[in-house]
Amino acid sequence: MTQSLKDRSVVVTGGSKGIGKGIARVFALSGAKVVIIARHIDQAEAAAAEIGHGTFGVAGDVTSLASVEAAFAAAAARNGGIDVLCANAGIFPQARLEDMSSEQWDEVVDTNLKGTFHAVKAAVPYLKTSGQGRIVLTSSITGPITGFPGWSHYGATKAGQLGFMRTACIELAKYGITVNAVMPGNIITEGLVGLGEAYQKTMAASIPLKRLGTVEDIGHAALYFASKEAGYVTGQTIIVDGGQILPESLEALG
Numbered sequence: 587m588t589q590s591l592k593d594r595s596v597v598v599t600g601g602s603k604g605i606g607k608g609i610a611r612v613f614a615l616s617g618a619k620v621v622i623i624a625r626h627i628d629q630a631e632a633a634a635a636e637i638g639h640g641t642f643g644v645a646g647d648v649t650s651l652a653s654v655e656a657a658f659a660a661a662a663a664r665n666g667g668i669d670v671l672c673a674n675a676g677i678f679p680q681a682r683l684e685d686m687s688s689e690q691w692d693e694v695v696d697t698n699l700k701g702t703f704h705a706v707k708a709a710v711p712y713l714k715t716s717g718q719g720r721i722v723l724t725s726s727i728t729g730p731i732t733g734f735p736g737w738s739h740y741g742a743t744k745a746g747q748l749g750f751m752r753t754a755c756i757e758l759a760k761y762g763i764t765v766n767a768v769m770p771g772n773i774i775t776e777g778l779v780g781l782g783e784a785y786q787k788t789m790a791a792s793i794p795l796k797r798l799g800t801v802e803d804i805g806h807a808a809l810y811f812a813s814k815e816a817g818y819v820t821g822q823t824i825i826v827d828g829g830q831i832l833p834e835s836l837e838a839l840g
């Protein structure tokens with residue numbers, strides 16, 4: 587395991603639950619100084635206390651640039667700057683497009699896509715002075731690769747993050763900042779558990795490795811992109827899905 591995250595200052599948006607909490611834990615165990623950002627400060631603080639290793643919770647809402655800027659200023663003041671941004675906050679309410687309201691569309695786009703822009707924009711002033719600035723986005727296989735009924739808005743945001751990344755990485759390269767994205771498959775989180783046991787069982791059956799992913803599976807991929815060793819990798823994606831996107835049909839699963 588890389589040692590290069592030791593004492594790096596890391597900010598994880600949406601780090602109070604699910605994948606973000608897994609990312610925060612993996613980074614904290616690698617010696618990084620981690621700040622978790624989420625709207626519910628009580629949950630951010632509880633997650634930070636559970637992870638330990640100096641992890642700290644700060645309130646912030648990625649739909650507001652001013653809120654993200656204030657949260658990142660607090661994180662930078664605490665840990666002496668920001669070296670790594672994990673832009674992970676996201677929501678995935680389901681609505682079939684024939685029933686979807688304009689407001690439902692906006693809520694998902696404002697959080698997942700505009701929220702990614704806000705987080706990256708607010709982090710850049712700090713990452714520029716890092717000398718090893720890293721941005722890791724949490725995208726998804728849903729949107730860039732696959733589709734799922736009820737998630738047309740969600741899929742659009744997850745594909746949109748990758749379009750955003752491909753120009754952002756070019757613009758930020760002159761500062762030595764890299765921008766990459768992890769594309770999780772179906773990962774066991776509080777949010778996914780809420781979709782029901784039947785959903786989890788069907789999903790596990792459709793995955794060649796026959797299990798849903800863990801939040802640590804995603805954390806380790808994020809850790810690679812954030813490492814010193816990944817310094818020549820930018821604008822790239824890694825799919826972490828147990829092989830889920832590969833079978834052509836149910837027969838292919840043997």
Ligand SMILES: NC(=O)c1ccc[n+]([C@@H]2O[C@H](COP(=O)([O-])OP(=O)(O)OC[C@H]3O[C@@H](n4cnc5c(N)ncnc54)[C@H](OP(=O)(O)O)[C@@H]3O)[C@@H](O)[C@H]2O)c1
Nearest residue numbers: 600602603604605624625626647648675676726772773777
């Ligand atoms: N779970 C999966 O299988 C899966 C698969 C592919 C991709 N992903 C992606 O992984 C990311 C995390 O998903 P998850 O399953 O871990 O979700 P989750 O368990 O529901 O956690 C979502 C996190 O985001 C925070 N959040 C939501 N809206 C926010 C906002 N406006 N500002 C700041 N923080 C906000 C939540 O805290 P607050 O509510 O307190 O703000 C929470 O910490 C998302 O980007 C999602 O698209 C998940």
